[in-house]
Amino acid sequence: MLDALLVMALGAIVLGAALGYAAVRFRVEGDPLVEKIDAILPQTQCGQCGFPGCKPYAQAIAKGEAEINQCPPGGEEGIHKLADLLGREFKPLSAEHGVEKPKAVALIDEQTCIGCTLCIQACPVDAIVGAAKQMHTVIADQCTGCELCLPPCPVNCITMEPIPESVENWKWKYPVVKIVPASKVAA
Amino acid sequence: MNVVQKLFGFHGGVKPNYNKEASTRLPIAAAPAPTRLVIPLHQSIGGPPRPLVKAGDRVLKGQRIGDADGDVSSAVHASTSGTVIGVEMRLMPHTSGLSAMCVVIEPDGRDEWVERKPFDFRAATPTATRDYLRDAGVVGLGGAVFPSHLKLNAGKQGRLDTLVLNGAECEPFITCDDVLMRERADPLLRGAAIMREMLEASRVLVGIEDNKPEAIAALEAAAKRANDASIQIVAVPTRYPAGGAKQLIRALTGIEVPHGERSTDYGVQCFNVGTAYAIYEAIELGQPLISRIVTVAGNVGQARNYQVLFGTSMRDLVALCSPLPDTDRIIMGGPMMGFRMPSDDVPVVKATNCVLVGSQKLFPPPPPEMPCIRCGECAKVCPADLQPFEMYWFARARIFGKAQEYHLFDCIECGCCAYVCPSRIPLVDYYRFAKSEIWAREVEKEAADEARDRYEFRLLREEREKQEKAAKLAAKTAAGREKAAAALAEAEKPARTPEEEAKHALIAAALERAKAQKDQVHPENTGNLTPEQQAEIAAIEARRAEIREQAKPHLRQDD
Amino acid sequence: MNNSPYFLQPASVQSVMLRVLLALIPGIAVYVWFFGAAILVQIALASVTALLAEAAMLKLRGKPVMMFLADGSALVTAWLIALTFPPIAPWWLTVVGVLAAIVIAKHLYGGLGQNPFNPAMVAFALMIVAYPSLMSQWPAVGFTEFLPQWQAIFGPRQLDAITMATPLDALRTALHTADARATVAGVLGSSASFGNIGGKGWEWVAAGYCVGGIYLLQQRIITWHMPAAFLATLFVISGGFALYDPTRFVGPSFHLFTGGAMLGAFFIVTDPVSGCTTPRGKLIFAAGIGLLTWIIRTFGAYPDGIAFAVLLMNIAAPLIDMNTQPPVFGHKRKAGGRP
Ligand code: SF4
């Protein structure tokens, strides 16, 4: 009996020491939590979460100042990932911050554009090119679909175009599991 | 030729019912040119070609109508002469049922060729030969449609041990390679010789499943005629998927090429026999790839192989073989790996090795799926030595990272696992689902990373602009002060005239204004950032530098 | 409509399970020959209970009842329980055991394919812990008369005439008592020829299971790894210790042909759902069971250790699998890829 207890105690001490050593040895520098949260956020930089960008929102989450369900572009999946990362409970997307939409890119109607450059200033990722009094255009590949360029445009010539499904970006669907009613199988 | 080639096995595999006899009874026939050709621009791996024609243009047979977009791409050509009646979105031969850009041609029935002249590849540089093949639209005809010119590159050593020609054709029903080898053995081996020369390979191994004795005999005779001792015809045991490139390389040479690595780095390269023939046509006859042999089989009265112009509708093709009335689907490819077509009104493309006509009777719907009982049957037959049930488990639960840890991307989607699974689980569907999800995520993640970088850069730039503006302003005010001081000095010397007095006041006022402005501006002036802010900017800079560093090798590869 | 492959091999869970049941028949036939028809009563009892319990659980879980009932997995569990329990155990013991297996060990863990523990062995372990004496009453060889057996099952029980300790039990009792003079030879008698080693009759039953196991191997339903590793481990370790001290440790032929060893080797250890799946994993898994079985038989308080050994290794199975993943195509050698 006593030996068993001793062995157990010894084991506990050895394991504890190993864990402690590992904690010291492999400690991660910096504040990786913000980085980890930021890596989950979709980087649309749309500000719908109530923060000026994804990073500030990540910092707020890390500090516990914001809920994890405020990012509409990240959607349910993003919230699930955040919940997993932070060990918090999943919450549905908060309605006041917006709704999840299919990804879209901005399109400038080049006939109407008056070249006021206001949209350039609004774009968080510099995805609009143009110069004063010149027609502007959106680099679709860089556009995150944040919609921030829509309100400043004085002539309302920017629209959001959903990205169409093409042969290249088409995805195989989740296989449907068919459950056949018992009567049919028996027949 | 009597050198006994030692054969290596590969793990797993299955022996489905081959059903090949029906379509080999008759020789290859040319399918008649249809009344309309719909030629998709994007028929190969790589970038979609740019259209070179517009509605109303007259095109000749073999005229380039789509130009390769960069090097990883391949050109497309008009399959016959006629008039372009549109460059528009048409239904693609793809399970998704989506459309893509196609050139629609109305043939004029004259079948007039563009000028054709053989290409002297011996006189040309390897790069020029590769460019020529790219512009001739030669791609792998085994079904993967990888641009061939990219594969005709001998890799690191500059020369190869073995060029493997894949004539195994292990999928049930498909016989297009079989009849090609029987009927066109000589030109096929000429193509092989060209490839061997380009790759500086020391030997050519043609692997053929031993259920095709006629093809083996034909090629052996042709090799004797060609009097080329470096060419060996090797019969490999009939077992699906012996025709998988990696499985065949392994069977013939014992070399296993890992996923994601180039086989040339292991001294081998593998081409389909059809590709060898296409290279012969392109180099020796100067003909671009405009047609191929397609097996039409399955639920038809008379299965047969046809030489089909690209762009011919599958409906027209199938109609030649009198499909049976209970036909309910068209499959492109074989029953193990083929894809159901969204309609029979899709064109034959470079990837179409077989048009398989199906019915409920021929391919009955699978019984309902049961839970996996971990019997391990699937692992026994997996030619990639995977544990399919583990991948299935994680793909089903959408735990994609784990599925990848079990080497999801080594799966060649051969379907052996689903074929044997007693629980009738559509395993491959789960892998396709997981793979396309992972790809989509990768794309999303790349986009997000780029957006983050651009956003941080923009913030930094705004910061810098503010600083610069503030500095300019400061300089301006400093200059103003100097002027004022000078004026003051001047004013002090003689007694001030009222005129001067007024000027002075003006200057003072301006000074005041400037000062006020400066005060106003000052809070925005971020010239003196807090240490935290500076640290953050430095961190961002460091990350960008790191990314640039990581990107360097890729960039080098590109140029 | 489904996607490729459009061809499927005509195999189903049902056919697998039916062939497993078929493979059990030679063993059962010998069983009946030596020990009477009581075992048939038990099998019938267990089967009916299992099917009812399975149907009820499927209904509760909202699964298509007929489809899953027809897969036969409940029957396999039921037969294995009947064959591992004493044939003259009271009826409720079998019923409770089967219920524990189907309800707790199978469906509460998610049903077919999801159970981490071998259901039949869960039943055996639960029952032997709860009713050790009832689980140790085995019929004596030769008493094949049906009526007393029937009475033993459904009462009123008069056991003395028909029960006897199994050789394993006898050995354990003798060697564990304070009587230091007890030896293997003393308990078993010296005539250790076939037909007499595992206790009259039992080795013939074991031989019957062995025949069924060979059929399963031939049908490629099980692979050689598990039976071979299990039997070899049991053989080597018991042989080694018997050589070292034949008076205290009984030899391999006894271990292999007594108790549940053969049934275990081909039908229990090989349960795919709760066991290992990689080739190397299977070897380790089954060898582990062999080792634990010998340890429990030799030093433990229970007569047969297979159930506990299986359950213990079930816990380790995922870990073993994870660490014995076979190399994937092309990843066999770091460089070169030549085998
Ligand atoms: S809501 Fe917009 S800014 Fe906020 S985290 Fe999501 S994508 Fe980023």
Ligand code: SF4
């Ligand atoms: S805001 Fe509108 S009008 Fe002004 S440049 Fe942008 S698109 Fe043109």
Ligand code: SF4
């Ligand atoms: S063959 Fe099917 S049931 Fe068997 S282990 Fe593989 S996936 Fe599971």
Ligand code: SF4
């Ligand atoms: S489909 Fe993939 S997992 Fe299945 S047998 Fe083929 S390679 Fe293996």
